[in-house]
C-alpha cells in the first residue's frame with residue numbers, strides 16, 4: 001500500500017515534470033517563431049557547415065550575419081572566409097580551409113569601387129606614420145612597446161602563429177591601416193561592424209569616435225558638443241541612418257554625422273570611400289598647408305553644407321578654417337623660434353630622448369607629442385563649439 005504522503009509527492013513530481021515540459025515547448029516554439037520571422041539564410045554546402053556549428057557555439061555572431069544584407073543575397077561564411085591551402089594565412093579549421101581575417105582585397109572582389117576609393121585615402125595608409133616614428137626611434141628603451149599600442153587605431157602588420165592562427169600580438173586588433181598577409185592594406189570592418197556590415201553603424205559618429213576620440217584627436221567630442229551633434233542626439237530616429245539612399249537635406253533633415261560630411265552622398269554627388277577627398281587643408285603636423293586638390297575638395301565639401309545651409313553661412317564657416325590655420329602657423333613658428341620642436345616627429349623624438357619616462361607615462365607622452373596642436377583646428381573644422389567666432 002502506498003502512503004498518502006508518497007502519492008502526494010508522486011503527483012507533485014508529475015505536475016512539475018509536466019510544467020517543465022510545457023515551458024520547454026513554449027520556449028522552443030518562441031525560438032521557432034523568432035526564426036520564422038527572419039529571412040531564411042541562403043547557404044552553399046561549405047558555408048552551411050560553418051553556419052550550423054557557429055550558430056550553436058556563437059549564436060550572436062551568426063544572428064548578426066542573418067540580420068545583414070549578405071545573408072539575404074547569399075554571401076555565406078565562405079564568401080569571405082574561403083581559402084586555398086596555399087593562401088597566406090590559410091588554416092585548416094574543423095576540416096575546411098579558411099582565413100580568419102578576410103582582407104580588403106577579398107571584399108574588393110565584389111565591391112571593387114569601394115576598394116579603389118578606400119585605397120586612395122589616408123585611411124588605407126594609416127599605419128605608415130607610426131612605422132616612420134618607429135623607424136626613427138630605433139631601439140630607444142620602451143619606445144617600441146609604446147608604439148605597438150598606437151597600432152590599435154593606426155593598424156600595423158598582421159602576424160600569424162606557427163599553426164597559422166592569428167597571433168595574439170596583433171589580433172584582435174581593429175587598426176585602420178592593417179597590413180594583411182596578402183599585401184592588401186586597410187580594414188573594412190573598422191567602420192562596418194561585423195557581421196551585419198551595416199551602413200547605419202558606419203554612418204554613426206560613435207563608430208568613427210573609436211579612433212577619432214580622446215584628448216589627442218578630439219573629433220568625436222567636438223562633434224557631440226556641436227549644434228549638429230546635439231541635434232543628432234535629440235532627434236536620432238528622424239536622421240534615418242539606415243535609409244537607402246541617404247543624403248542630407250531631403251532624406252536626413254536633422255543634422256550631418258561624420259559620414260555625411262566626409263563620405264556619404266550629397267544631393268548632387270555620389271558617396272565616396274576616400275575620407276581625404278573632401279579635405280582642402282592639411283590639418284597636420286605643426287605647419288598647416290593647402291592640399292594640392294584644394295579647390296575640388298572645397299567644392300565637394302560645400303555641396304554637403306549647401307544641402308541644409310545658405311551659401312553665406314557655410315562659406316563663412318569654411319573660410320574660418322583657413323583663418324585658424326594661418327593663426328596656428330604663426331604661433332608654431334614663434335614657438336619654434338623659441339626652441340620648441342618644429343614637427344610632430346621631432347616632438348616625439350625629444351620625449352623619448354629625454355629618457356625620463358617609461359611604460360604608460362611614456363606612451364601618453366608620445367601620444368600627446370604626436371597629435372599635439374590640433375584641438376582648436378578640429379573644433380573649427382568640424383563646425384564645433386567656437387566655430388561661430
Ligand code: HEC
Nearest residue numbers: 049050053054057077078081093094096098099100165166
Ligand atoms: C564543428 C564546429 C565548427 C565548425 C564546423 C566551424 N567552426 Fe569556426 N570555430 C569553432 C569554435 C568552437 C571556435 C573557437 C575556437 C577557440 O576559441 O579555440 C571557432 C573559431 C573560429 C574563428 C576564429 C579564429 C580562430 O583561430 O579561433 C573563425 C574565423 C571561424 N571559426 C570561422 C569558421 C568558418 C569560416 C567556418 C567554415 C569553414 C567554421 N568556422 C567552421 C567551431 C566551428
Ligand code: HEC
Nearest residue numbers: 050051054062065070075076077079080100101102189194
Ligand atoms: C562579408 C564578409 C564576411 C562574411 C559573409 C562572414 N564573415 Fe566572419 N569575419 C569577417 C571579417 C571581416 C572578420 C573580422 C576579421 C578581423 O578584422 O579581425 C570576421 C571574423 C570572424 C570570426 C572571428 C571574430 C570573432 O568575433 O570571434 C568568426 C568566428 C567568424 N568571422 C565566423 C563567421 C561565420 C561563422 C560566418 C557565416 C555565418 C561568417 N563569419 C561570415 C567577414 C565575414
Ligand code: HEC
Nearest residue numbers: 069070073075079080102106107110188189192197198199
Ligand atoms: C561574394 C561577394 C561579396 C563579398 C566577398 C563581400 N560582399 Fe558585401 N555585398 C555583396 C552583395 C551582393 C551585397 C548586396 C548589394 C546590394 O544590396 O545591392 C553586399 C552588400 C554590402 C554592404 C551594404 C550593406 C547594406 O546594409 O546595404 C556592405 C557595407 C558590404 N557589403 C561590405 C562588405 C565588406 C566589408 C566585405 C568584406 C569583409 C564584403 N562586403 C564582402 C557581396 C559581397
Ligand code: HEC
Nearest residue numbers: 129130133147149150153210211212217284344366367370
Ligand atoms: C585612439 C586612436 C589613436 C591612437 C591610440 C593613436 N592615434 Fe595617431 N591618430 C589617430 C587619428 C584618428 C589621427 C588623424 C586625426 C588627427 O590628426 O587628429 C591620428 C594622426 C596621427 C599622426 C598624424 C598623421 C600624419 O600622417 O601626419 C601621427 C604622426 C600619429 N597619429 C602618430 C601616433 C602615434 C606615434 C601613436 C602612439 C603613441 C598614436 N598616433 C596613437 C588616432 C590614434
Ligand code: HEC
Nearest residue numbers: 104107111114115118188191199202203259263264265271
Ligand atoms: C571610414 C569608414 C569606412 C570604411 C573603413 C569602409 N566603409 Fe564602406 N561605408 C562607409 C559608410 C559611411 C557607408 C555608407 C555611405 C552612405 O551614406 O551611403 C559605407 C557603405 C558601403 C557599402 C554600401 C554601398 C552602397 O551604397 O550600396 C559597401 C558595399 C561598402 N561600404 C563596402 C566597403 C568596403 C569593401 C570597405 C573596405 C575596402 C569599406 N566599405 C570600408 C564607411 C566605411
Ligand code: HEC
Nearest residue numbers: 122126129153154175176190207208211258259262275276
Ligand atoms: C580604426 C580607427 C579609425 C576609425 C574607426 C575611423 N578612422 Fe578616420 N582615421 C584614422 C587614422 C589612424 C587616421 C590618420 C591617418 C594618417 O594620416 O596616418 C584617420 C584619418 C581620417 C581623416 C583624415 C584623412 C586625411 O587625408 O588626412 C578623416 C577625414 C577621417 N579619418 C574620417 C573618418 C570618419 C568619417 C570615420 C567614420 C565613418 C573614421 N574616420 C573612422 C583612424 C580611424
Ligand code: HEC
Nearest residue numbers: 208212219220223257258261279280281282283381382383
Ligand atoms: C559639418 C560637417 C562635418 C562634420 C559633421 C564632421 N566634420 Fe570633420 N571636417 C569637416 C571639415 C569642413 C574639415 C576641414 C576640411 C578642410 O580641410 O578644409 C574637417 C576636418 C576633419 C579632419 C582633419 C583632417 C586633416 O587634415 O587632418 C578629420 C580627421 C575629421 N574632420 C574627422 C571627423 C570625424 C571623425 C567627425 C565625427 C566625429 C567629423 N569629422 C565630423 C567637416 C565635418
Ligand code: HEC
Nearest residue numbers: 227248249252253254255256304305308314317383387388
Ligand atoms: C543635414 C543638414 C545639415 C548639413 C548637411 C550641415 N548642417 Fe550645419 N547645421 C544644421 C542645423 C539644422 C544647424 C543648427 C542651427 C541652429 O541651431 O540654429 C546647423 C548649425 C551649424 C553651425 C552653427 C554652429 C553653432 O555653434 O552655432 C555651423 C557653423 C554649421 N552648421 C556649419 C556647417 C558646415 C560648414 C556644413 C558643411 C560642411 C554643415 N553645417 C552641414 C544642419 C546642417
